[in-house]
Amino acid sequence: xxxxxxxxxxxxxxxxHACAEGAIAAGCRFFAGYPITPSTEIAERIAQRFPEVGxxxxxxEDEIASIVAVIGASAAGVRAxxxxxxxxxSLMMESVGLAxxxxxxxxxxxxxxxxxxxxxxxxxxxGDVMQARWxxxxxxxxxxxxxxxxxxxxxxxxxxxNVADRFxxxxxxxxxxxxxxxxxxxxxxxxxxxxxxxxxRPRYPAGNGFKPFLVEDEDLVPPIVHAGEGYRVHFTxxxxxxxxxxxxxxxxxHRLVTRLVEKVRRNASQMIRYDTYALxxxxxxxxxxxxxxxxxxxxxxxxxxxxxPAGLLRLISLWPFPVDVVRELARQVDxxxxxxMNLGQMICExxxxxxxxxxxxFHAGGAMIPPDPILQAIREVAFHGTRVGGGKASAG
Amino acid sequence: xxxxxxxxxxxxxxxxxxxxxLGKAFAVYEGLEAVMTQSYxxxxxxxxxSSNVVVSDEPIDYPFVLEPDVLxxxxxxxxxxxxxxxxxxxxVIIEExxxxxxxxxxxxxxxxxxxxEELGRRIVANMVVLGFLTAVSGLVKRESVEKAIETTLAPxxxxxxxxxxxxxxxxxxxxxxxxxxAGFLKR
Numbered sequence: 109x110x111x112x113x114x115x116x117x118x119x120x121x122x123x124x125h126a127c128a129e130g131a132i133a134a135g136c137r138f139f140a141g142y143p144i145t146p147s148t149e150i151a152e153r154i155a156q157r158f159p160e161v162g163x164x165x166x167x168x169e170d171e172i173a174s175i176v177a178v179i180g181a182s183a184a185g186v187r188a189x190x191x192x193x194x195x196x197x198s199l200m201m202e203s204v205g206l207a208x209x210x211x212x213x214x215x216x217x218x219x220x221x222x223x224x225x226x227x228x229x230x231x232x233x234x235g236d237v238m239q240a241r242w243x244x245x246x247x248x249x250x251x252x253x254x255x256x257x258x259x260x261x262x263x264x265x266x267x268x269x270n271v272a273d274r275f276x277x278x279x280x281x282x283x284x285x286x287x288x289x290x291x292x293x294x295x296x297x298x299x300x301x302x303x304x305x306x307x308x309r310p311r312y313p314a315g316n317g318f319k320p321f322l323v324e325d326e327d328l329v330p331p332i333v334h335a336g337e338g339y340r341v342h343f344t345x346x347x348x349x350x351x352x353x354x355x356x357x358x359x360x361x362h363r364l365v366t367r368l369v370e371k372v373r374r375n376a377s378q379m380i381r382y383d384t385y386a387l388x389x390x391x392x393x394x395x396x397x398x399x400x401x402x403x404x405x406x407x408x409x410x411x412x413x414x415x416x417p418a419g420l421l422r423l424i425s426l427w428p429f430p431v432d433v434v435r436e437l438a439r440q441v442d443x444x445x446x447x448x449m450n451l452g453q454m455i456c457e458x459x460x461x462x463x464x465x466x467x468x469x470f471h472a473g474g475a476m477i478p479p480d481p482i483l484q485a486i487r488e489v490a491f492h493g494t495r496v497g498g499g500k501a502s503a504g
Numbered sequence: 505x506x507x508x509x510x511x512x513x514x515x516x517x518x519x520x521x522x523x524x525x526l527g528k529a530f531a532v533y534e535g536l537e538a539v540m541t542q543s544y545x546x547x548x549x550x551x552x553x554s555s556n557v558v559v560s561d562e563p564i565d566y567p568f569v570l571e572p573d574v575l576x577x578x579x580x581x582x583x584x585x586x587x588x589x590x591x592x593x594x595x596v597i598i599e600e601x602x603x604x605x606x607x608x609x610x611x612x613x614x615x616x617x618x619x620x621e622e623l624g625r626r627i628v629a630n631m632v633v634l635g636f637l638t639a640v641s642g643l644v645k646r647e648s649v650e651k652a653i654e655t656t657l658a659p660x661x662x663x664x665x666x667x668x669x670x671x672x673x674x675x676x677x678x679x680x681x682x683x684x685x686a687g688f689l690k691r
Contacts (some may be wrong), residue, residue, distance in 0.1 A: 118532050406565035476566075479565065
């Protein structure tokens with residue numbers, strides 16, 4: 109059994125399988141899910157591999173039960189994950205808030221397909237990126253990552269577990285059908301090179317007076333106690349005090365929710381990931397993510413060959429959004445272009461942080477946006493000046 | 505150098521496995537960049553199926569095949585659907601017992617299923633085709649594909665599949681003139 113946890117080597121691997129291998133390499137040993145295209149291959153691979161590493165795989169009756177089982181397993185101290193697509197992601201939303209409120213780390217993979225509703229089960233979309241941020245009720249903050257390759261399906265799944273554990277939050281991996289179903293080279297490093305951020309563990313012994321939600325650190329993250337370790341703990345979705353007991357006062361609610369939000373905002377720099385291409389001297393900044401960023405990179409390269417000073421900012425973390433990076437970029441470029449496989453979601457986030465015109469290249473989903481419409485948008489702003497409508501461009 | 509390869513037929517012919525092994529040969533054993541995507545109908549067997557491999561010496565941005573440089577067609581339906589998508593000077597290979605090409609088309613032909621049956625298992629026709637493709641395209645080294653076969657399949661399946669691969673590879677040598685099909689089909 110030992111040694112099969114990390115399949116060190118060079119592989120030609122399916123994106124969904126790379127996600128599953130990332131989870132296993134990260135030490136995930138509990139998976140509860142309900143099969144749904146195009147995420148099913150993650151569950152299949154986990155179900156096939158978990159017996160080799162001593163993990164528990166459960167096919168649940170639905171996605172609501174899946175996420176709650178994951179929260180339960182994580183509360184018992186196991187790295188736990190589920191994987192789904194749009195319809196299942198919607199069903200999980202209520203309990204994303206439960207995980208936020210109880211500060212239980214968990215990883216939710218959404219291999220996005222054409223949506224809303226049943227939409228296009230076998231075809232790609234990027235329409236769930238705002239749902240990842242705002243889908244549960246109330247004020248909260250989470251982290252979400254958008255892989256653009258099978259390699260990143262592996263890498264970012266590991267990062268998702270680390271961020272979830274370190275900060276006690278749910279973390280989403282917002283993949284898409286293109287990246288999930290694509291086969292490409294995946295390099296899996298030796299086991300000792302897999303990064304591992306541990307959960308903070310309690311500093312005080314069990315007993316009277318122990319407070320499981322006592323915050324003593326600047327990062328606002330309380331150490332986590334696991335079920336079965338001898339501590340008396342009370343987990344609830346109700347507003348609670350440091351003991352974990354319900355406290356129905358406005359003061360307690362404001363204090364708790366503010367801390368849960370501030371916990372992510374204050375530590376955002378440790379969660380934010382992005383990549384740049386040809387951006388140093390760019391006057392036109394293209395912002396994109398996931399599979400669409402592959403086409404955006406091609407469009408930027410083609411624009412450069414035409415002498416147009418375009419560059420690419422690829423969002424790897426959608427949430428937290430890299431506000432400082434975008435604001436800094438706004439000092440340099442004349443215009444922004446946002447390319448995404450929805451009808452304008454992350455563009456809203458860009459628009460609220462910059463004063464320049466922001467042009468959108470959108471498609472409702474069903475097929476990856478090819479490089480051409482992005483290049484066309486770059487050419488338009490390059491040759492017709494920057495006086496383009498702010499993000500009101502039509503679908504391709 | 506970006507080359508696009510599409511292998512198409514019906515479900516059960518192993519076109520996805522053939523594409524996977526070819527892509528693995530490029531990406532793992534030749535140090536090139538390669539992406540494989542696939543598409544198939546809802547049927548377990550008999551529906552349309554295709555695998556698409558893009559290979560390049562630089563990172564591949566757009567992962568899908570638009571205009572194949574190499575097109576392998578193992579069913580009449582695949583031929584009708586995909587023959588017009590090939591580049592004008594594309595290398596086109598057909599399963600000669602299953603595809604009747606248009607009169608003006610002159611693709612390379614291989615009786616892959618028949619050759620596989622002679623080896624005892626028609627299921628290895630995909631490896632026969634892969635061997636033929638390897639020999640006539642010059643895109644990939646024989647050893648790279650053989651290594652990909654060895655590291656992908658269960659050990660008990662490797663000898664027969666390598667034999668099928670060799671059969672296809674050597675069949676290419678028996679053709680009197682290997683002339684890639686001319687690009688006279690107007691698109």
